[in-house]
Amino acid sequence: MKLNITIPRPAVTADPCAGDSEIVISGLDAGFGGHQVLKSISLTLPQRTITAVMGPSGCGKSTLIRCINRLHEEVPGAWVRGAIRLGGVNLYDPSLDPVQLRRRIGMVFQRPNPFPTFSIYDNVAVGLRLNGIRKRSVLDERVELSLRRAALWDEVKDRLEKPGTSLSGGQQQRLCIARALAVSPEVLLLDEPCSALDPVATERIEQLLVDLQRDYTLVMVTHNIQQAARVAGRSIFLLSGELIEQGPTSELFTNPRDLRTESFISGRFG
Amino acid sequence: MSPRYRRWKNRLMLGAMGLALLICLAPLASLLFTLVVKGGSTLSLRFITGPWRPVGENGGIAHAIAGSVCLLGIATALAVPVGLAKGLFLARGRSPRLGGMVRVLLDVMSGIPAIIVGVFIYTLVVRRSGFSLGTGFSMLAGGLALAMIMLPIFARTTEEAVRAISTSVDEAGLALGLPRYRVVLRIVLRSAVPAVLTGLFLALARVAGEAAPLLFTAFGSNEWPGSPLEPVGSLPALLFDYARQPFEELVRQAWGAALVLVALILAVRLATHAYSHWRYGSGANP
Numbered sequence: 373m374k375l376n377i378t379i380p381r382p383a384v385t386a387d388p389c390a391g392d393s394e395i396v397i398s399g400l401d402a403g404f405g406g407h408q409v410l411k412s413i414s415l416t417l418p419q420r421t422i423t424a425v426m427g428p429s430g431c432g433k434s435t436l437i438r439c440i441n442r443l444h445e446e447v448p449g450a451w452v453r454g455a456i457r458l459g460g461v462n463l464y465d466p467s468l469d470p471v472q473l474r475r476r477i478g479m480v481f482q483r484p485n486p487f488p489t490f491s492i493y494d495n496v497a498v499g500l501r502l503n504g505i506r507k508r509s510v511l512d513e514r515v516e517l518s519l520r521r522a523a524l525w526d527e528v529k530d531r532l533e534k535p536g537t538s539l540s541g542g543q544q545q546r547l548c549i550a551r552a553l554a555v556s557p558e559v560l561l562l563d564e565p566c567s568a569l570d571p572v573a574t575e576r577i578e579q580l581l582v583d584l585q586r587d588y589t590l591v592m593v594t595h596n597i598q599q600a601a602r603v604a605g606r607s608i609f610l611l612s613g614e615l616i617e618q619g620p621t622s623e624l625f626t627n628p629r630d631l632r633t634e635s636f637i638s639g640r641f642g
Numbered sequence: 643m644s645p646r647y648r649r650w651k652n653r654l655m656l657g658a659m660g661l662a663l664l665i666c667l668a669p670l671a672s673l674l675f676t677l678v679v680k681g682g683s684t685l686s687l688r689f690i691t692g693p694w695r696p697v698g699e700n701g702g703i704a705h706a707i708a709g710s711v712c713l714l715g716i717a718t719a720l721a722v723p724v725g726l727a728k729g730l731f732l733a734r735g736r737s738p739r740l741g742g743m744v745r746v747l748l749d750v751m752s753g754i755p756a757i758i759v760g761v762f763i764y765t766l767v768v769r770r771s772g773f774s775l776g777t778g779f780s781m782l783a784g785g786l787a788l789a790m791i792m793l794p795i796f797a798r799t800t801e802e803a804v805r806a807i808s809t810s811v812d813e814a815g816l817a818l819g820l821p822r823y824r825v826v827l828r829i830v831l832r833s834a835v836p837a838v839l840t841g842l843f844l845a846l847a848r849v850a851g852e853a854a855p856l857l858f859t860a861f862g863s864n865e866w867p868g869s870p871l872e873p874v875g876s877l878p879a880l881l882f883d884y885a886r887q888p889f890e891e892l893v894r895q896a897w898g899a900a901l902v903l904v905a906l907i908l909a910v911r912l913a914t915h916a917y918s919h920w921r922y923g924s925g926a927n928p
Contacts, residue, residue, distance in 0.1 A: 441817055448736065475819030485810045488833040489922040499818035502828055535922065548814070555818055 392459045393419040393558035393589045395440060400454035402432075402439050404447065409435045411613045412454070417606075419558075422581055422590040424604035424621065426597065428641060432613040433593040437561045440591065441477040442470040458559065475503070477559040478552030483568045484544035486536030486551070493532040495547055499555040514554055522550035523580045542573025546580065560584065562592040566599065578603045597637055601625055609633045677901045684898030694864035694875075697889050703899050707906075709781070709867045709875040713860060714846060716785025716870070721792040722842065726831070728793075729800025729838075734812070734826050745798075752794035760855035763787040768859055779873040784860025791855060792845040799841025803834040836918040843914045847907045853878035877903045 395417040402410040409432045417423045425433045438444040439452055442463060456463045463473055486495050496515045505511060515532075519525040524546040528539070536547050545565060552560060562581070566574040581590060581603055594600050600607050600621060607621040609630075617624060617633045628634040635641060692702025728744065735741050767783045770776045777783055807830050815825030831838070849855075853876075856862070861873040862883060868874075877899050884896035 443813060443816060446813070446816060446822075471816075471819055471821050473819075474817055477817075479814070479817035481810055481814060483810065485808065485814050487811060487814070487829055488807065489835060490829075490833070498829065499820070502818075502820050502824050551814070552817070561817075 394459065395559065395589060395591070396457040397436075397440075398455050398457075400436075400439060400452070400456065402435055402444055402450070402452045402454075404451075405449045409613050410439070413610075413615050415608060415615055415618050417589060417591055419589045420585055420587070421605040422585050422592060422603050423606040423608060424600035425591060425593045425608045425610065426595070426600055426636070427610035428636070429595065431610045433595075433610055434563050436610065437479075437563060437591050437593055440559070440561055441474050441479055443474075443479065445470070475555050476557055477561060478555065478557035479561045480545070480548050480552055480563065480565045482564045484541055484548055486539070486544050486547050488535075488537055490536055491533045492528050492536050492539070492547060495536040496550050496554045499551060503555065515550075518550040518554040519547075521553050521584070522546045523576065523583075524550055540573070542569050542576060545569060545573070545577060549577075549580065549584075557588070559589045559591065562590065564593050564595065567595070574599075597639070609636060611636075674904070677897070677904060680894075681897035681899075681901030684894050685901065689895070689898055690902065693866065697887075697891055700891070701895075703877070703880060703895065703902065705864060705866050706875040706877045706880040706899065707902065709860070709863070710850065710877045710903075710906075712781055712867045712870075712874060713784045713788055713856070713876055714850060716782065717788035717792055717849060718842070718846065720785065720789035721796050721845065725793055725796035725800055725845075726838070728797040729804055730826060730831065732797070732801040733804035734830065745801075748794040748797055751790075752798070755854075756791055756852050757854040757857075759787050759790050760858035763790070763855070764858035777871055779859065779861035781860055781867060781870045781872065781874040784856050784874060784876070785870075787855035787859045788849040788852065791849050791852065795845040795848060796841055799844060800834075800838050803837030803841060804830060806837060807833045836922050839914045839918055843911055846910060850907055851878050851903060853882040857882075877906075 396415075397417070398414045400410055400413040401408060413436065425436060427433050435444055440456055440458075440463070442452075444450050445452055452464065454464070458473075458476065461468075487498065490498060493515055496518050497511050500511060500514055505514075516525060516529075519528065524543060527543060528534075528547075536544065539547060545568075549560075549565075565581075566577050569577065578599065581592065584590060585605070592600075592604065604621045606619065607624045608618045609616045609624065609632075611632055617628060617630045624633065625637055628637060688700070689702050690707070691704050694703075694705050695701030728748070732741050732745060763783050763786050765772075765774060767775045767777055767786060768779055770778060811833060812822075812825055812830055815829045816822065820829075856876055856879050860876060860879070862879040863873045863875045865875070881896050881899045881903070884892040884899065887893065
């Protein structure tokens with residue numbers, strides 16, 4: 373006799389099959405004060421993949437990824453319920469220090485935000501320095517490695533002491549990626565990383581992200597459907613704080629299961 | 643509207659703005675011109691570096707320059723840590739109600755006349771009787787009075803300087819896995835340094851020329867500055883003293899001291915500007 377048992381994904385205990393940097397979100401509600409932004413979101417973000425988070429403005433895309441590194445709760449009045457597991461560890465475990473866990477999860481913001489008055493070198497080194505790494509040789513090595521990974525090294529290696537704000541917009545955004553990579557995260561969250569950039573700079577960043585997915589779990593918010601199609605292996609579609617659809621990008625784009633997804637992708641709204 | 647009409651309108655407006663600019667700059671130019679004409683002839687190495695001498699012996703004002711530097715040094719040392727803390731609290735603190743109260747109090751404090759601050763410090767610090775520290779006229783009391791005037795200015799300019807740093811900088815710091823206090827102190831504050839320095843300069847420039855709070859506190863002295871618990875001379879106090887004297891030599895020296903005071907403030911301004919430029923590049927000019 374063949375038993376056909378479907379095991380529900382456990383909500384409390386760690387999943388032994390989970391990859392070491394797979395993110396599993398279960399029953400996530402989040403909001404500000406009386407306003408609920410996310411409504412019981414449950415989904416899995418596989419490791420070493422780019423997942424695009426799509427949806428119209430105000431649907432909760434940014435809030436969703438800001439819950440992953442617990443930056444959402446830094447805003448006064450913000451609240452979160454539910455669980456997010458990274459490699460089986462619940463990030464919302466009360467015994468966990470959000471400051472510690474953020475080192476495992478890097479973030480890149482919508483507008484390039486290099487630290488003003490910091491040199492290119494210091495922008496990348498500051499996360500290490502303030503976490504206690506002082507040795508110059510170690511810093512030099514990690515700064516170079518991070519800048520190389522962010523495909524910026526060749527452009528800045530002769531002017532590391534210049535202010536980070538002296539770079540072009542696209543370079544600044546790659547500097548911010550290097551800054552995030554310097555503290556060796558496993559996950560990189562990107563909140564519309566190209567929306568303030570021109571098409572050439574956008575192409576460079578997209579190429580970079582495709583390269584980075586070999587080593588990192590990437591979650592990218594985008595309102596640009598074509599961008600999701602170009603770089604993301606998986607896609608998520610959110611609408612008014614609800615998860616409408618998730619799956620491989622090719623499937624979502626060619627064969628959406630939900631009518632609303634189809635409307636969004638074909639450009640009828642959003 | 644013909645191009646001709648627009649061209650003339652443009653010229654008219656440009657002319658009006660040029661005139662307004664002249665009206666603003668004229669008093670400044672006149673002041674500097676008078677200072678240079680009247681004080682310039684007094685200036686000499688001997689005048690700037692020489693000690694006080696009785697009338698008729700062409701003394702110098704080095705003791706007053708050194709006294710002013712000491713007083714401003716004490717005032718800065720007292721006002722900067724408190725002002726930074728208040729500015730950071732106002733700009734990044736998480737208690738809007740308390741912040742609002744502190745802001746109102748600082749504004750009230752900056753409205754207190756300098757002479758009142760002098761009397762206040764006199765009563766609480768200088769006076770040798772009653773409820774007072776009883777230091778007597780002293781450099782320390784003078785520095786304290788100047789610090790009280792600097793504090794509200796410096797705290798509010800620091801608040802504005804920190805507020806000008808986008809909160810996305812804070813978030814980027816938090817996302818690196820740094821505790822909030824480190825993000826604020828080591829990243830946000832450092833990002834605001836050029837503008838904070840400008841604020842410090844404004845506060846210094848304001849008190850460098852104050853004579854009123856010093857009359858009751860540092861008093862004045864013809865000696866080279868010594869212990870912080872002794873009276874000390876200063877440029878504004880010397881100016882106030884000499885300018886009222888019937889001796890033509892002392893009045894001339896007062897003009898010279900006025901020129902030196904203005905030149906010193908200008909020099910500090912240029913120095914902070916040059917430092918910011920050198921350290922943080924042209925993009926970060928205060």
